[in-house]
Amino acid sequence: MRMNSTWRARAASTFAGLLVVGGAAAMVAPQAVAAGDGNKVHNCFGRWYNTDWDQKCGSSGAGFAGTYESTANCTLEPDNTMTQWRAKGSTATYDGHDCDWSVSGVSTLYY
Structure with missing residues (x-):
């Protein structure tokens, strides 16, 4: 079978279309997201995401300094x-050092 210029153009066009559709599907594929809140201690807790985590306090702030x-x-x-020292009522959010792979939870202590 001889490949004429029309056949080559159609094959190239089909291949290019498949690349575009495949690229679009890869761009909208959702990324797995894991998140949660750790234990609360005097209204403060750790919140974690995929590899990131923070130390936070609820809207009324830290219960004790x-x-x-x-x-x-x-x-x-x-x-x-x-480790963060907090004043009573502190609502600051502190960013923890990210984990390289993933975070499976955050535990908080008070002293």
């Missing part, structure tokens, strides 16, 4: 810990 320590449970690496 003191040191709040949050530890992110990282997968396939050592856990990451952050």
